Amino acid sequence: MRPKNLEAEKAIRSIALRIIAEEGLENLTMQKLAKEVNISPRTIYLKYENKEDLLIKLFIDEVLGAYEKAVLTGFDEEMSFSEGMQKLWTNTFQYLKNNRHAFMLLQHGKTSPLLNKAYQKANIKQGQFFSPVHRFLMQNIDRGIIKKFPLDVSRALLFSPVFDLVNEYFDYQEREHQIITEAVLTDCCSVVIKGILNK
Amino acid sequence: MRPKNLEAEKAIRSIALRIIAEEGLENLTMQKLAKEVNISPRTIYLKYENKEDLLIKLFIDEVLGAYEKAVLTGFDEEMSFSEGMQKLWTNTFQYLKNNRHAFMLLQHGKTSPLLNKAYQKANIKQGQFFSPVHRFLMQNIDRGIIKKFPLDVSRALLFSPVFDLVNEYFDYQEREHQIITEAVLTDCCSVVIKGILNK
DNA sequence: GTTATAAGTAAATAAACATTTACTTATAAA
DNA sequence: TTTATAAGTAAATGTTTATTTACTTATAAC
Numbered sequence: 275m276r277p278k279n280l281e282a283e284k285a286i287r288s289i290a291l292r293i294i295a296e297e298g299l300e301n302l303t304m305q306k307l308a309k310e311v312n313i314s315p316r317t318i319y320l321k322y323e324n325k326e327d328l329l330i331k332l333f334i335d336e337v338l339g340a341y342e343k344a345v346l347t348g349f350d351e352e353m354s355f356s357e358g359m360q361k362l363w364t365n366t367f368q369y370l371k372n373n374r375h376a377f378m379l380l381q382h383g384k385t386s387p388l389l390n391k392a393y394q395k396a397n398i399k400q401g402q403f404f405s406p407v408h409r410f411l412m413q414n415i416d417r418g419i420i421k422k423f424p425l426d427v428s429r430a431l432l433f434s435p436v437f438d439l440v441n442e443y444f445d446y447q448e449r450e451h452q453i454i455t456e457a458v459l460t461d462c463c464s465v466v467i468k469g470i471l472n473k
Numbered sequence: 474m475r476p477k478n479l480e481a482e483k484a485i486r487s488i489a490l491r492i493i494a495e496e497g498l499e500n501l502t503m504q505k506l507a508k509e510v511n512i513s514p515r516t517i518y519l520k521y522e523n524k525e526d527l528l529i530k531l532f533i534d535e536v537l538g539a540y541e542k543a544v545l546t547g548f549d550e551e552m553s554f555s556e557g558m559q560k561l562w563t564n565t566f567q568y569l570k571n572n573r574h575a576f577m578l579l580q581h582g583k584t585s586p587l588l589n590k591a592y593q594k595a596n597i598k599q600g601q602f603f604s605p606v607h608r609f610l611m612q613n614i615d616r617g618i619i620k621k622f623p624l625d626v627s628r629a630l631l632f633s634p635v636f637d638l639v640n641e642y643f644d645y646q647e648r649e650h651q652i653i654t655e656a657v658l659t660d661c662c663s664v665v666i667k668g669i670l671n672k
Numbered sequence: 673g674t675t676a677t678a679a680g681t682a683a684a685t686a687a688a689c690a691t692t693t694a695c696t697t698a699t700a701a702a
Numbered sequence: 703t704t705t706a707t708a709a710g711t712a713a714a715t716g717t718t719t720a721t722t723t724a725c726t727t728a729t730a731a732c
Contacts, residue, residue, distance in 0.1 A: 276679045276728045298586040300499050304720060314681045316722080325720065378584070384640070385580050387497040421664060424652045426644075430637035431664055438629035441583070445625075453623045465620060465630055469668025475698045475709045503690055513711045514691080524690065 283321055285311045287336055288375075290328065295378035299386055330392045333383065337376045338393075342403050344369035351410040355419050356467050358410055363436050363463040370440045377440060420470045432466055482520055484510045486535055487574075489527065494577035498585055529591045532582065536575045537592075541602050543568035550609040554618050555666050557609055562635050562662040563655075569639045576639060619669045631665055 289310050293302045304325060308315040322328040345365045349358060370377040383393040411428050414420045423431065439462065443454040488509050492501045503524060507514040521527040544564045548557060569576040582592040610627050613619045622630065638661065642653040 275677050275730060277730085278679070282680095298584070300585065303718080305718085314683095315720085316682085317680060319721070320679065381584050385497065385577070385584050386499065421660075423657065423660070426641050427638065427652070427657060427661065430634045430641060431661055434633040434637040435629045438633040439626065442625050442629060453626070458622065458626060461620075461622070462626065462630055465668040467668075469664040469666075474700060474707050476700085477709070481710095502688075504688080513713095515693095515712085516710060518691070519709065 282311065282313055282317065286313075286318060286321065286328075287332055290332055291336065291375035291379060294382065295375040299382050299389075326388060329388060333379060333389050333392050337379050338403060340373075341369060341376060341380065345404070346406055349406065349410075351406045351413065353410075355414045355471070359432065359467050360460065360463050362407065362433075363459065366433070366436050367440060367443075367459055370437075371443055374444060377444075418472055421472055428470070431470060435462060435466060481510065481512055481516065485512075485517060485520065485527075486531055489531055490535065490574035490578060493581065494574040498581050498588075525587060528587060532578060532588050532591050536578050537602060539572075540568060540575060540579065544603070545605055548605065548609075550605045550612065552609075554613045554670070558631065558666050559659065559662050561606065561632075562658065565632070565635050566639060566642075566658055569636075570642055573643060576643075617671055620671055627669070630669060634661060634665060 286307065290302060290307055293307065293310070304315050304318055308318055318328065322331065345362060347365060349361045349365065351358070353361065370380075379389070383389040408425060411420075411425060411432075415422050415428070420428070436459075439454055439459065443452070446452050446454060485506065489501060489506055492506065492509070503514050503517055507517055517527065521530065544561060546564055548560045548564065550557070552560065569579075578588075582588045607624060610619075610624060610631075614621050614627070619627070635658075638653055638658065642651070645651050645653060
């Protein structure tokens with residue numbers, strides 16, 4: 275039996291991510307993908323059931339998984355609130371800034387009905403993704419360190435600015451004039467922390 | 474000369490928004506749109522040059538314009554920082570919550586290369602959209618009332634959570650269990666304000 | 673070596689797409 | 703009324719799409 279070409283599978287995934295990031299999800303076609311990977315369209319179907327299957331696997335395995343791992347590196351839910359938040363912010367920003375393709379696909383997760391389904395699935399099974407962060411927040415609420423809000427609300431208050439800042443990082447990169455420096459990021463995180471602390 | 478059917482033009486726009494919001498930008502086709510409006514595909518081309526033209530006009534006229542108007546209603550850049558922020562948050566949340574289709578298209582503006590172009594155009598010509606808000610922020614920075622950051626960074630810190638909360642509002646709406654109440658929103662705005670105030 | 677078999681390919685297929693062609697209709701102005 | 707004309711339509715066009723069909727190839731096991 276002829277062995278699988280594992281290189282090809284990796285190439286399919288990374289080139290698919292590149293096309294989605296640079297030309298948009300709407301411009302990812304199976305034939306364009308095959309051509310750029312230098313394989314026959316049929317070969318994609320040997321590895322993925324169909325386009326939907328490819329996108330969902332791309333999203334779950336390649337993006338959500340790697341992203342979570344990067345964000346949680348060096349993070350410990352028993353850290354002080356400020357220290358933990360700074361770690362999470364730094365990790366998030368560093369990973370996304372260095373993985374624009376993954377960041378773009380995460381963004382698509384909010385608007386594409388297809389990816390949104392995959393995203394919800396992964397997130398609704400609570401604790402599957404980012405459970406250490408969930409516990410970290412609940413713990414700090416229980417101990418009265420930060421203001422009490424529903425978990426999703428706390429998440430929005432504490433982390434949505436960092437995503438927006440990554441977006442701006444890329445915008446400014448295109449205009450070759452960077453304002454989102456590490457110092458700015460640290461200051462922003464402090465602002466967010468100050469707002470939610472009790473007293 | 475036969476007069477234009479102005480109803481049809483309105484219907485094209487509102488049904489296009491509905492399809493994009495409910496089925497995604499990738500599922501908006503000219504033939505589906507024509508069928509749902511009950512007109513011939515050709516008629517769309519009497520009013521718009523092509524699909525790109527339709528999308529950009531939809532985005533600029535229907536969404537960005539109406540959205541800006543709603544957000545600025547009753548807002549005055551000479552308000553106190555806290556009062557102004559609460560007004561902007563309330564207006565933003567109320568408008569987006571009642572105009573899900575517009576909200577969804579705004580989200581697509583971040584991921585679709587096509588709409589992104591339109592979005593950048595509208596925003597780069599600074600002052601064209603939301604200039605009262607820009608002046609409001611700069612003024613409060615100059616007066617030392619809030620911490621000094623580049624304008625885009627301040628915007629991210631102060632307003633990205635409210636978008637995320639709208640997203641969550643709709644998520645919870647689908648699960649028929651609303652947690653994003655007006656009281657929660659007001660509290661969230663206070664958290665954000667507290668964070669950025671000097672002292 | 674031979675061979676069975678999964679991995680791979682090139683080219684075809686049918687459906688869906690944006691846009692046009694060739695025609696019809698409603699009405700403002702004469 | 704008549705009529706010129708822009709507004710409208712139904713159906714076609716050529717292209718692009720996801721997916722398949724019918725074939726070829728590489729290699730593990732014998």
